[in-house]
Amino acid sequence: EMSPEERAFQERIDRGEKIEPKEWMPEGYRKTLIRQIGQHAHSEIVGQLPEGNWITRAPTLERKAILLAKVQDEAGHGLYLYCAAETLGVSRDELLEKLHSGNMKYSSIFNYPTLTWADIGAIGWLVDGAAIMNQVPLQRTSYGPYSRAMIRICKEESFHQRQGYDIMMKMAKGTPEQKEMAQDALNRFWYPSLMMFGPSDKDSVHSAQSMAWKIKINTNDELRQKFVDQTVPQAEYLGLTIPDENLAWNEEKGGYDFSEPDWSEFYEVLKGNGPCNKERLGARVKAWEDGAWFREGLMAHAEKQSAAKLA
Numbered sequence: 001e002m003s004p005e006e007r008a009f010q011e012r013i014d015r016g017e018k019i020e021p022k023e024w025m026p027e028g029y030r031k032t033l034i035r036q037i038g039q040h041a042h043s044e045i046v047g048q049l050p051e052g053n054w055i056t057r058a059p060t061l062e063r064k065a066i067l068l069a070k071v072q073d074e075a076g077h078g079l080y081l082y083c084a085a086e087t088l089g090v091s092r093d094e095l096l097e098k099l100h101s102g103n104m105k106y107s108s109i110f111n112y113p114t115l116t117w118a119d120i121g122a123i124g125w126l127v128d129g130a131a132i133m134n135q136v137p138l139q140r141t142s143y144g145p146y147s148r149a150m151i152r153i154c155k156e157e158s159f160h161q162r163q164g165y166d167i168m169m170k171m172a173k174g175t176p177e178q179k180e181m182a183q184d185a186l187n188r189f190w191y192p193s194l195m196m197f198g199p200s201d202k203d204s205v206h207s208a209q210s211m212a213w214k215i216k217i218n219t220n221d222e223l224r225q226k227f228v229d230q231t232v233p234q235a236e237y238l239g240l241t242i243p244d245e246n247l248a249w250n251e252e253k254g255g256y257d258f259s260e261p262d263w264s265e266f267y268e269v270l271k272g273n274g275p276c277n278k279e280r281l282g283a284r285v286k287a288w289e290d291g292a293w294f295r296e297g298l299m300a301h302a303e304k305q306s307a308a309k310l311a
């Protein structure tokens with residue numbers, strides 16, 4: 001039932017060739033990429049908010065400078081990814097309109113609050129750790145501009161992960177109160193971090209087709225398992241406890257058994273009912289509206305310039 005064009009396209013994918021913007025591609029491939037890259041871009045932009053919350057309250061000047069740099073990196077990742085999406089024929093304004101009207105998603109994780117400084121550590125360690133686990137394989141994704149964006153983003157993301165782990169080290173080896181804050185942050189961010197990889201494979205709508213197109217390289221459960229296996233020894237090194245009584249090494253599979261997150265909570269967050277959904281989207285809509293005068297000024301200036309050129 002595949003058309004000859006579709007068959008030839010699939011053969012290119014199977015050979016490991018990259019697909020570039022001006023080349024023919026099935027409409028479904030284009031739509032899937034716009035959805036995934038667009039949501040990824042939105043996640044980077046919305047992801048600035050929970051951490052931005054702590055820039056003014058970072059405990060030292062050094063920590064403030066590091067956090068500021070990291071949040072700026074995220075803005076850069078977002079813009080980089082919007083550019084990659086634009087090569088597929090969608091405008092940045094369209095993508096933003098869909099975000100602001102609630103018609104496009106961003107990662108569930110950014111709908112949780114950052115209550116203490118230890119949360120900034122937990123985000124770097126766990127959230128950026130999960131992001132890297134997902135993004136390293138995406139460097140080999142079949143769409144050229146997305147794959148190249150991922151190469152650069154992953155380099156910065158690994159610095160983010162280290163800065164988070166460094167905060168956790170300081171807290172976990174600090175006073176009993178600091179260690180307690182670190183444990184509390186781990187308790188609150190563990191399951192939301194597991195949710196970042198998406199629903200379990202049996203409930204993942206897009207995985208099969210996206211993997212055939214090499215838009216995705218691994219299934220959601222594969223990456224979640226790898227993340228748990230990588231993170232458990234890191235928690236042990238910190239002297240912290242993963243909040244899961246079922247966590248146990250499984251010799252046979254060569255990985256940990258662990259509890260699934262509460263999937264009903266995940267779907268509630270996706271529907272807009274997480275603890276901070278309204279606040280996060282509200283902040284983005286306000287930023288867009290507050291910037292209207294500036295965008296209008298730029299447009300007026302550009303029109304004057306081109307009119308002057310014509311005259």
Ligand code: ACO
Nearest residue numbers: 040043044105106107108131195196197198204205206207
């Ligand atoms: N948060 C919000 N929505 C999610 C999440 C999540 N953690 N996981 C899955 N979903 C959504 C999917 O977007 C899809 O909804 P849609 O059809 O309305 O788009 C639905 O749940 C079903 O999930 P899947 O069929 O498994 O979706 P998909 O194949 O797109 O897999 C995944 C989801 C793994 C997140 C994939 O899109 C991906 O790898 N994206 C790129 C990475 C990314 O976006 N990272 C952002 C967070 S990291 C950061 O910004 C620091």
